[in-house]
Amino acid sequence: MKYGLALFLLLFTLISCNKDDGGGAYTATPLNLEIPSFFEENILPPIIPEDNPMSVEGVALGKKLFFDPILSANNTQSCADCHSPQNGFSDARQFSIGITGEAGNRNSMPLQNLAWNYNGKFFWDGRAGSLENQIFEPVTNPIEMANTWPNAVASLQNSTEYPVLFDDAFGTTTIDSTMVSKAIAQFMRTLISGNSRFDQFQRGEIELSPSEANGLNVFLDESRGDCFHCHGNPLNPLWTDNIFHNNGLDEFFIDKGLSNVTGDPRDDGKFKTPSLRNLAFTAPYMHDGRFETLDEVINHYSEGLVYSETIDPLMKAVGEGGVHLSEEDKADLKAFLLSLSDPSFINNPDFQN
Template sequence: MSCSSKEEEVYTPVPYNLEIPSLFSDKLIAPIIPTNNPLTEEGVALGKKLFFDKILSGDGTQSCATCHDPKNAFTDNQKFSDGVDGNFGTRNSMPLFNLAWNFDERFAWDGKDFGLEGQAFEPVSNPIEMHSNWADVEQKLKNHPEYPTLFKQVFGTSKIDSILVTKAIAQFERTLISGNSKFDKFLRGETTLTPEEQNGFDVFMDEAKGDCFHCHGSNNNPLWTDNKFHNNGLDATFTDLGLGAVTGDPADNGKFKSPSVRNLAFTAPYMHDGRFTTIEEVINHYSEGLKPSSTIDPLMKKVNHGGVGLSPKDKADLKAFLLSLSDFDFINNSDFQ
């Protein structure tokens, strides 16, 4: 008699072809894809399924997409997002796009999370967010009729744990690329700007006027953010220390990550605490609302004058330019729904 048995067939995931906009290829280095978590068709699909599945929350009422809604460029329209128990935090939900080009790999408003995998870990157990615990989530996924097979196909193991869950979610999040706004099309020679949009861009780039580009990118930085941390003159004293609470360095107090100015049409309210409900309020802050403090960023050169002092026309044109960075294809992309 033979004691041999047929070996179990090994499933090989299909590598995922990340479609990178030409402007990104021309202006930026390659996206960050960890060697221990390569993108695959199956991994991205699993990550998407998990991102939209309320099974990750303690009471089964919320998913990642609850606070990161595709139609809002993967944020929501609340000042503070509410968790499963109706509790509210103190931070505005950050939009999610072009995350694979965050080269310092520090995520969240205060930089507390390293890597997309790390960022996806904490909300599941956070009592003011999804308020579950990973042991329960892992058990629910193991008992699910589909997930064990899907994890086996992606990672080659029937084990399901927080490491593999966050790896899958991070794979999906790396595919969330926004690069087809009107201004992108203008840079590709496919359309023209209105006189107002052109003047608004000039204001954005002019150090004597808006002086926005140092923190928020330019035609040579299609991310439209430097992904760094700045004190942009919101407060003279701080109830939220931001980066300073993470590093413990008082020189970092009041510093928060510069968000991209892409897709502002969809991501109100604005700032880390959602204090501004309109783009006009944001522009007014930099024009005449800056507040000095010990850690104010040197780029806030006119803080002693309250701001850059834009004319009403330049304010209106700056808004017109910022709206030209709205990517309607991104928020309507069926791959992200």
Template structure:
């Protein structure tokens, strides 16, 4: 065979190999598979987690997503990261009523906590459900003018020019070429690892902890339709997510400056409805409600006890709105708070795997 022809074939193969190395999503590359550490409690009571076929969990993908989550490189001025509004110490939420973007502008909703989102079977994210996947959820804040106020081309260019990231993308996805799809895939992989299942109540459910009489009465208040009546929207011991992931108008306002889910769907029947947040980790996630109007759990409990306000879209589950709420006794209020705090998980906010690696 002609030597020049052989040389031509070798060069062509080399060029194809290099091209593949720079293309997003090389089908031939396999990162190290990583199964989610599903708690036994979840295995017993929940369906398997939602893992997209086109974004499987990998060791390298999670590591990359963790680095990106804590890195302000995604913002226009390199001052704001995902973790700026979703801090581990606050249950991956924000202790401020409204998060402040890079231009000093406050948002209009409280930052939702991030945990156990791989079990969100309804696949709607944010208070209004406008994002339908975790990958999609990670797209918006980068370009939001009151958050990171960047553009994706600029964010991608910054990551591409970094000395470390191209190699990390190679490890995670088999390509050194960064794009926003791979950025959000990596962040979503990390967020799916944020699992909280070691609260006092979890251990009580598993038979390794005891509740006090006050906490037990609080559980009874929570489950009693004639007292707290909380379980319809927030689940019960057989549903350890402590949310139904559905949208409700819980009697906060007579009229709506924020239409919530109705702002997304345009359906007047959904004006003023917002997604039920999980009751896990309430010890760390104050302030409460979509607009962070309540600073304490006492205020939240008082709202449902005697602060309900009627509006045209109020949820039928707010059955006692005509009398202002469920009218709890002071003892039941105190016991309900004691129970709710048993749903908090100190090991979650201190887990070394969930902290800033940078």
């Protein structure tokens, strides 16, 4: 018995040292994303960084961090407070409010299918070059979590449970901000939405209603909706081109969008195309949440386009103020757009706290 106990203690010590030696020998349990078959058939594989492979332990840690207010300066705000599952991982408020009570000037972007963001630009203005980098900013932003990374890491390090969870995920109990961002990014890459009514239609499980079917035609018709140039077509399950456009909201810009990042005035007023998935849950709309309803969005493109020097050439009807849809086409377009919403996504227990 003494020999067996000694052998057990030796093995335990070797395993523990192996996890903490920083030599990269430790490997967490690999996890494969549950990718809808339609994604696999029509778009490139998801982007998983070589230095941040998916793991069971990493995703579990990232989920806990996402819902835990421990990263904020006063332990009152989590990522989920501005990216609520029930709102398609966006915010029902026009502008999210940080721990100081101050609001920003942009609407919280929904989080879905982020592993397929091929241009690698995140935020409305593309200022983050990867999902991991995107996660760094909210913690230190003075109108969001208003913390410092050393303070956030110290809070995690001094907790009773997080050092163990980081050990499980990354093989070390010494926590740093890079591992925090990697874990949260792993969880966010699991937020895959691909079971809307339209997805079910494409799988041959249901038929679209006449209104939804005509709405799809309006969406694809260059003389009517002309929506597909920026949001893709039924062969693009992301329903966004992930590119930056000036879509005719304003003549002059208080928030200059992409040009704040590039410094190029030709990028004034350009913002990232949001996905059309889960519009039933993600109001309000546009980068500044100016439209409370989907009807207002449709009316903007129908009658409300505004010319500016950087207007996207795809806004071909700006000279007429919009594409001037009939009331029937507006209603049908709305029905189609809502068919892209996925209740199973916002109710998935894997994505809940």
